[in-house]
Amino acid sequence: MIAHLFNAPLGESEAAVGVGTVGSSEAIMLAGLAFKRKWQNKRKAEGKPFDKPNIVTGANVQVCWEKFARYFEVELKEVKLRDGYYVMDPEKAVELVDENTICVAAILGSTLNGEFEDVKKLNELLTKKNQETGWDTPIHVDAASGGFIAPFLYPELEWDFRLPLVKSINVSGHKYGLVYAGIGWCIWRNKEDLPDELIFHINYLGADQPTFTLNFSKGSSQVIAQYYQLIRLGYE
Numbered sequence: 744m745i746a747h748l749f750n751a752p753l754g755e756s757e758a759a760v761g762v763g764t765v766g767s768s769e770a771i772m773l774a775g776l777a778f779k780r781k782w783q784n785k786r787k788a789e790g791k792p793f794d795k796p797n798i799v800t801g802a803n804v805q806v807c808w809e810k811f812a813r814y815f816e817v818e819l820k821e822v823k824l825r826d827g828y829y830v831m832d833p834e835k836a837v838e839l840v841d842e843n844t845i846c847v848a849a850i851l852g853s854t855l856n857g858e859f860e861d862v863k864k865l866n867e868l869l870t871k872k873n874q875e876t877g878w879d880t881p882i883h884v885d886a887a888s889g890g891f892i893a894p895f896l897y898p899e900l901e902w903d904f905r906l907p908l909v910k911s912i913n914v915s916g917h918k919y920g921l922v923y924a925g926i927g928w929c930i931w932r933n934k935e936d937l938p939d940e941l942i943f944h945i946n947y948l949g950a951d952q953p954t955f956t957l958n959f960s961k962g963s964s965q966v967i968a969q970y971y972q973l974i975r976l977g978y979e
């Protein structure tokens with residue numbers, strides 16, 4: 744349901760790729776890890792160094808991105824804010840991208856003022872840079888605070904998987920009320936964007952259970968409450 748809400752390019756019977764998490768912080772750790780691993784695998788295959796990954800964000804990012812960078816040893820390259828402009832400038836972000844950039848993270852609903860960053864412009868500029876350099880730097884959208892607003896209030900706004908470079912999106916279920924705290928989501932564009940080696944297949948209860956989360960056990964009440972709201976309220 745959420746992958747469709749974010750316009751993931753899925754065929755009729757194709758399963759969406761995603762995971763329920765404790766919140767956006769965990770979702771972002773996992774998304775970042777997938778980008779890092781994908782970038783490293785590509786660099787290894789090309790016989791190039793893979794020890795200096797970086798990620799480009801605006802200086803307005805929530806602390807979870809700083810945590811991701813520090814915990815997973817990725818250099819954080821922040822686009823500075825300036826007087827009268829308090830989100831990531833896509834032009835400046837693309838200038839910071841180099842061959843070691845695992846992704847550019849844009850925010851839909853900046854923590855500081857709620858403003859949406861211009862993901863469409865970022866996609867446009869990055870596509871051009873990728874064409875010129877031969878890199879294929881992707882985009883992640885941190886839609887913690889906007890992912891369950893934009894599809895309903897601004898359906899025409901292109902910020903999600905309609906943009907080809909957007910490979911993963913996170914959203915916090917618990918930022919909108921109507922659910923219990925402790926629910927977030929990460930959705931990937933498709934299977935290729937989540938390296939298989941990060942998914943563990945366990946069978947403790949008699950059937951295959953793929954798992955890609957930091958914690959293993961958690962309550963299901965949050966998932967059930969979120970599911971109920973989506974079914975009960977639908978688009979309205």
Ligand SMILES: Cc1ncc(COP(=O)(O)O)c(C=O)c1O
Nearest residue numbers: 766767768805807854885887915
């Ligand atoms: C843009 C953004 N990203 C990530 C987070 C972290 O979300 P969570 O509290 O669900 O881990 C927040 C929370 O304030 C946020 O505003």
